[in-house]
Amino acid sequence: MVTMVGNEGSIEKLVKDLLYLEHDAIAAYDSCIERLDDKSLAAKIDEFKQDHLQHVAVLNEIALEIGIEPPAEGDMKQMLTTGKIALADLFGDSATLKAMKTNEDDTVTAYERASKHEDAIPSTKAFFLTAHQDELRHRAWMETTAKSM
Structure with missing residues (x-):
């Protein structure tokens, strides 16, 4: 699936969509953790899930600062992310x-x-850059590990 998140015209819509995306990601992580046969892989995936939980916490703070109600769960895309798993x-x-x-x-x-x-604002951009680095690290590990199996 190709995401359109990040192309929003307003910061409010962007933060809300990032929260939906994070909640969908957490659901996929939960599904993955319970399905992996190799428990050491599941433990690593759980570490990455903790990053996503931290992203949600920060995004919730940003949402409240900009005056929007943060969504508490994912959206319909969650079925796609967990279905693939x-x-x-x-x-x-x-x-x-x-x-x-x-x-x-x-x-x-x-x-x-x-x-x-x-x-x-600069502090929000800094968070987005940190989250981007987390996601690059997660993706690289998944790609490298899957190829080595």
């Missing part, structure tokens, strides 16, 4: 990590775009 599980841990990598492609793109949003 369920299907990939039929083919083993490598396929599951590859499916997770495609989800990370969206978060990488979203935070890269967000970091350039003209309405974001």
Whole structure:
């Protein structure tokens, strides 16, 4: 799935969409963790999930600062992110990590775009850049690990 998150005209819509994306990502992480046969892989995925939980906490603060109600869960895309994981599980841990990598492609793109949003104040842009680095790290690990299996 190709995300459009990061192209929003207003910072309010951007933050709300990033929160939806993060909640969808967390649901995918939960699905992945329960499906992986290799528990050391599941432990690493859980570490990455903690980054996403931290992103939600910061985005919630930003949402309140800019006067919007932060969404508490994902949107309909959650079925796509978790569905990919369920299907990939039929083919083993490598396929599951590859499916997770495609989800990370969206978060990488979203935070890269967000970091350039003209309405974001410097501290918000700094957070977007940090989150982007987290997502790049997650994606690289998933890609490298899936290829080595």
